[in-house]
Amino acid sequence: MSQSDKYPAESGRRRFVKGVVGGAALAGVGATGSATVNTLTTAGGVGGGSTIAMSIAQTGGPAPRGLPQIPVRVTDEGYIEGIWPETTTITQEGQEVEVAQEELGGRTYAGAWFQYCGVEAQENVAPDFESDNLFRAAPGKYDWQDDTYEGGDRIHIDDFDDYDEWGNGIGDDGVGKPASVTWRSQDADSDLNAIVIRSTRIEEAVENSNGEWLEASTDQGFIAYLNVCTHFCCIPDYKVLEESTRYDAGNGTYCVCHQSTYDPFTLEESLFIARPRPD
Template sequence: MAEDDKYPESSGRRRFVKGVVGSAGMAGIGAAGAVSVSGLTNPTGQGGGQTTYFGVENTDGPAPRAMPMIPIEIDDQGYIKGRYPETKEIQRQGQTVTVARMDLGGITYEVDWFQYCGVQDYQGLDPDYEGDNYFRYTGGPSSYDWQPSSGRVNVSDFENYETWTNGIGPSGIGKPAMASWRSQDTNDTIPVQIIRSTRIQEKLETETGPAIDWLKAATQDGFMAILNKCTHFCCVPGFRSSTYGDAGNRIYCPCHQSIYNPFSIVKRRFTAFPRPEDS
C-alpha cells in the first residue's frame, strides 16, 4: 500500500464506522460470489456484516471488484458536489457514536462503501470534517489537459461533452475530469473521477431495474462520479486514458492493466468492519 494511504486514526474524535473491506464477497460475481483476493486491499472485515453498494464494473485485469460510486448533486449555480450520507448520533456501550448512512435509490448508501485502500481512515470521510462537499479540480500528470488545475467543478466546464475527444476512443462517449472530494485542509486526498456522458442519460431513458433506480438518484444531467482508487493496488485510473485493449472508451489503470466500464453499473457486497450497533 502506498505511504499516503497509511494514516493514523485522528485523535480526539468520536468513534466512527471505519474499516477495510472483507476478502470474501467483494470480488464475487453478482452479490453472492466470493473468490480469493489480495489482502492488500481486502483484509477481513471480521464480522461487521454485509454491506451492499453500487459501482462501475471491472471488466478486465486483476482488479477484484467494482469501484464504488459517489452520488452527486448540482447546486443552483451549476457547481457539482458529492453527497455524504446523513449522520446521526447513537448511544452504544456508554459511548456516543456517529453513524453515516441514508436510504438512496433503493439502497443504503453509507461511508462503509469506501472501506478499501485505507480511504476509510481519510479525514474527509469523518463526519466531523469541516470542509464542504464540492468537487474540486486536481492537477498533476493524471489530470486532463482541458481541465483547470484547481477550483470547484462546474457544469459549464462540460458543455462540449457530446463531442469532446482527446484522440483516445471515439468522440462523443463522454468527457472526464479528475477531482477531489472532502479534501480541503486534510493530510490526504479523496480522488474522484467525474464523467459526463449521453450514455448515462440513455440508460435512464431505456433501461429499468435496481441499477437504474440508483442512477436516477445518484446522477444528474449526465454526470456521474466514482471513488477513483483501483481496487487492485490502489492506483489512480483514468477514463479514456489509454488505447490498451478495449480501454479506449473505458476506465484504465496503468499499474496492472485493470479496466472498468463506467456505463456498466453493478450491485456488489462485502463484509465490512463492525458497525457501532454491532459492537
C-alpha cells in the same frame, strides 16, 4: 431483466447492469444493505464490515470488484457536488457508533463504500468531517481541464457543454467528458481522488431505467466514482493512456499497475468487507 432496463437496440451501447453479485437485482439492495453495512469488526475500529456498494463495473484484470460510485448532484449555481450520507448514531453490538448512512434511491448509501485501501483511515471519510462536498479540480490528466481551472477550483456544468462530442484521441469521441477531481479534501491532510464524467450514456440510462437509483445518484448526465483501484490501491485513468486500448478500455477506466479495467457506464453491486475506521 425487462427491456426498459436496456439501451435502445439501435444505439449499440452497453446497458446498465441491474445486478451481478449473487444474481441479486439492484432493486433489492436497499433492504439487504441496511442490514449488513457498518458492522463493528474489531475493538479498535468502527464502521466496517460486510458492505454492498454500487460501483462502476470491473471488466478485466485482477481487481476483485468495481470502483465505488459517488452519487452526484448539480447545485443551483451549477457546481458539481458529491452527495455524502447523513451522519447518524446507531447501536451495534451494545455500542453506540456514529456512521454516515442514509436511504437514497431505494437503497442504503453509506460512507463504508469508500473504506478500503487505507482510505478508511483518512479524516475526510469520518462521518462528521465538515466539507462542502463540491468536486474540485485536480490537474495533470486532461488538457481541457488544465486550461480551464487551477488546482482546487470548483468544477462547473458550463465547462462540460461539449460533452457529447469531446475527445482526446483515446478511444472514441463523444463517449463522455471527464474531469479529475478531489472530493471532501479541503482542509484535509489527504485527498479523496475521484473522476467525474458527463455523458449521453448516463442520460440515456436514466431515461430507460425503471429503477430509482440512477435518477437519485446521477444528475444531468454526470456520474462520479472514487478513483482508487480495488486491487493494489493505485490511481486508474479514464481516457488518459493509449495503452488502455490494448485492454479494450479505450472508452473505459484503466489501471496501468496491473491492467485492471472498469466500465464507468455500467453499474453493478459490489459485496466486500469494508475496513473499520480507526476508533
